[in-house]
Amino acid sequence: MAAMRDAHSSLAEEDCRDLRFLVFGGKTGWLGQSLVKIIADQAPACKVIVAQSRMEDRAQVKKELAETKPTHVLCAAGVTGRPNVDWCEDHRKETVRANVLGTLTLCDVCDEVGIHLTIYATGCIYSYDAEHPLGGARGFTEEDAPNFHGSYYSKTKGMVEELVQPFLNNTLLLRVRMPLSEDMSAPRNFIYKIARYERVVDIPNSMTSLPDMLPVSVLMAVRGLTGVFNFTNPGVISHNQCLELYRRYVDPRFTWRNFTEAEQARVLKAPRSNNMLDTSKLEAMLPDVAIPDILTATENLFSLSSDRPHDGTSASATSIPMTHEQITEVKFKEICFACKYINTRSIRENPEFVILMKLYTRKAEAIGQPALFRAPRSISRCKT
Numbered sequence: 001m002a003a004m005r006d007a008h009s010s011l012a013e014e015d016c017r018d019l020r021f022l023v024f025g026g027k028t029g030w031l032g033q034s035l036v037k038i039i040a041d042q043a044p045a046c047k048v049i050v051a052q053s054r055m056e057d058r059a060q061v062k063k064e065l066a067e068t069k070p071t072h073v074l075c076a077a078g079v080t081g082r083p084n085v086d087w088c089e090d091h092r093k094e095t096v097r098a099n100v101l102g103t104l105t106l107c108d109v110c111d112e113v114g115i116h117l118t119i120y121a122t123g124c125i126y127s128y129d130a131e132h133p134l135g136g137a138r139g140f141t142e143e144d145a146p147n148f149h150g151s152y153y154s155k156t157k158g159m160v161e162e163l164v165q166p167f168l169n170n171t172l173l174l175r176v177r178m179p180l181s182e183d184m185s186a187p188r189n190f191i192y193k194i195a196r197y198e199r200v201v202d203i204p205n206s207m208t209s210l211p212d213m214l215p216v217s218v219l220m221a222v223r224g225l226t227g228v229f230n231f232t233n234p235g236v237i238s239h240n241q242c243l244e245l246y247r248r249y250v251d252p253r254f255t256w257r258n259f260t261e262a263e264q265a266r267v268l269k270a271p272r273s274n275n276m277l278d279t280s281k282l283e284a285m286l287p288d289v290a291i292p293d294i295l296t297a298t299e300n301l302f303s304l305s306s307d308r309p310h311d312g313t314s315a316s317a318t319s320i321p322m323t324h325e326q327i328t329e330v331k332f333k334e335i336c337f338a339c340k341y342i343n344t345r346s347i348r349e350n351p352e353f354v355i356l357m358k359l360y361t362r363k364a365e366a367i368g369q370p371a372l373f374r375a376p377r378s379i380s381r382c383k384t
């Protein structure tokens with residue numbers, strides 16, 4: 001039996017020779033740019049191409065597919081609204097044009113020419129209900145009909161899921177939720193957002209840790225999987241659990257205030273979805289990939305983050321700088337976690353990582369602890 005592979009480096013172990021990925025959203029999008037980088041890092045034998053056409057322009061899309069000849073199309077494009085999905089309430093034509101007409105056009109054209117398509121969709125089409133209660137063990141499956149239509153964004157995403165059904169022979173649709181990344185200064189990162197809100201609700205939710213799940217998504221495309229998948233780490237994490245980790249790893253003096261969903265509704269244009277997705281279909285389809293539960297995955301992100309905002313921009317008004325001793329201790333832990341990710345080229349070549357590795361090696365020697373990782377020559381030469 002093949003050995004289990006870690007989600008975050010799962011793509012690196014797959015044979016991806018001669019594959020060509022065309023990425024929609026790869027030029028300016030958060031997920032799209034991350035995908036381009038992950039493919040370049042983990043599957044350097046592949047060609048990755050950033051799409052230029054607008055999805056709803058059928059002629060342009062067909063021309064681009066004919067010119068670039070991808071083996072796979074990844075669609076991480078669409079409007080999500082700025083600063084948030086409330087924007088879609090007042091920009092309905094733009095929302096339909098990109099998220100409905102655009103996604104379906106791309107789907108139809110890829111089907112016509114027989115190129116596998118992966119759509120990065122959303123799991124924000126459900127809301128806890130009597131059959132799937134908050135705190136219960138039963139999550140929404142891929143077969144459950146959407147029950148959250150509270151925002152225009154979610155409503156149209158739910159409609160697209162239904163309309164995509166005839167194309168699922170050629171299409172992989174992944175339901176992403178509340179994406180998290182190790183970049184704690186990325187404004188799209190869910191943790192960045194809630195750490196800066198004046199008040200937050202505290203509701204357990206399914207969430208997607210991008211460093212784990214984006215490589216898995218490309219792996220699924222390479223394997224030619226199709227159909228709808230709940231695409232989150234298993235389990236749920238609440239807003240307060242995320243913020244407790246933020247306080248532990250980023251800012252020990254960080255404080256926040258909660259409010260109820262009813263109070264939240266007064267400051268939002270459209271309601272938000274809260275739910276738990278059942279990930280058993282995803283896990284069964286990838287028996288050789290270890291996808292960490294969301295609590296472990298989120299803690300890993302903080303441990304990995306080399307970009308902690310010690311810049312006074314966090315929500316806490318009482319932030320104080322960490323002592324040199326505290327920083328060294330945190331970085332030491334960070335390195336121990338980073339060692340697990342040593343196969344990821346972007347981390348291995350990151351100059352800060354290289355310096356931290358040297359500090360780690362010295363500290364491990366000083367306290368007589370065996371080094372978890374043997375520093376390559378480039379690191380032992382490096383001046384700190």
Ligand SMILES: NC(=O)c1ccc[n+]([C@@H]2O[C@H](COP(=O)([O-])OP(=O)(O)OC[C@H]3O[C@@H](n4cnc5c(N)ncnc54)[C@H](OP(=O)(O)O)[C@@H]3O)[C@@H](O)[C@H]2O)c1
Binds near residue numbers: 026081102
């Ligand atoms: N971020 C989240 O919280 C989240 C959660 C769940 C699911 N998702 C889904 O994941 C996908 C990507 O999200 P994201 O956060 O990466 O969004 P993003 O940062 O706003 O990027 C969206 C990308 O889509 C491109 N785009 C928009 N309309 C287009 C069109 N008509 N044709 C071609 N490209 C178009 C944009 O390009 P231009 O700049 O050129 O317009 C941009 O590159 C979306 O479909 C979203 O629904 C996101």
